[in-house]
Amino acid sequence: MERLSIIVVERDPDRAVRIVDGLRASGDHLVTVIAEQTGLARRIAEQQPDIVLIDVADPSRDVLEELALMSGPLERPVAMFVDRSDEQLTRAAIEAGVSAYVVDGLHRDRIKPILDAAIARFHMFQKMRAELAATKAALEERKIIDRAKAILMKARGIDEEAAYALLRRTAMDQKRRVADIAQQLVMAAGLLT
Numbered sequence: 001m002e003r004l005s006i007i008v009v010e011r012d013p014d015r016a017v018r019i020v021d022g023l024r025a026s027g028d029h030l031v032t033v034i035a036e037q038t039g040l041a042r043r044i045a046e047q048q049p050d051i052v053l054i055d056v057a058d059p060s061r062d063v064l065e066e067l068a069l070m071s072g073p074l075e076r077p078v079a080m081f082v083d084r085s086d087e088q089l090t091r092a093a094i095e096a097g098v099s100a101y102v103v104d105g106l107h108r109d110r111i112k113p114i115l116d117a118a119i120a121r122f123h124m125f126q127k128m129r130a131e132l133a134a135t136k137a138a139l140e141e142r143k144i145i146d147r148a149k150a151i152l153m154k155a156r157g158i159d160e161e162a163a164y165a166l167l168r169r170t171a172m173d174q175k176r177r178v179a180d181i182a183q184q185l186v187m188a189a190g191l192l193t
Contacts, residue, residue, distance in 0.1 A: 004029045006030065006053060008020065009056075010033060010035065016033045050119075077119045099125075145167065147182070148163075148182035148185040149167065150163075152167070
């Protein structure tokens with residue numbers, strides 16, 4: 001495992017020491033312990049860690065709200081270790097961006113596999129979010145190109161294929177993307193109507 005910058009959120013000093021020892025046993029990581037949970041989002045944003053481990057015996061809504069602020073919009077993997085949980089807290093933790101939600105606390109021998117799983121899950125969801133964003137952008141571009149074709153078809157009395165060919169030729173002449181030319185045409189048509 002590569003060297004990671006890890007923030008551990010733990011109020012109890014003895015538990016914090018056990019966690020840090022477990023992390024150091026799994027690799028040469030830069031570990032910072034934060035004992036106070038208020039202002040968590042700001043403090044984590046300042047340090048920009050690779051991963052955040054939160055160990056709480058009894059998770060509260062306040063911790064989850066701080067977590068939502070800290071990870072929005074899901075900037076880093078977060079592993080949360082709790083001693084007990086219920087369905088609502090589990091759902092709130094996942095919605096807040098937790099990559100790994102582990103019930104029954106944190107045990108030294110489980111740290112590395114949970115870190116690995118949290119990081120892998122985070123990267124998988126990050127990839128899915130990027131693909132979804134790209135798909136949405138492509139769909140929006142397709143809609144704009146279709147509107148631009150409709151404008152050209154009506155204004156020039158040409159068919160759809162000719163309208164697209166005109167957009168493509170104009171884009172090539174100007175060394176720009178078809179979607180950019182289509183956007184300009186749609187905007188210009190909007191100003192004229």
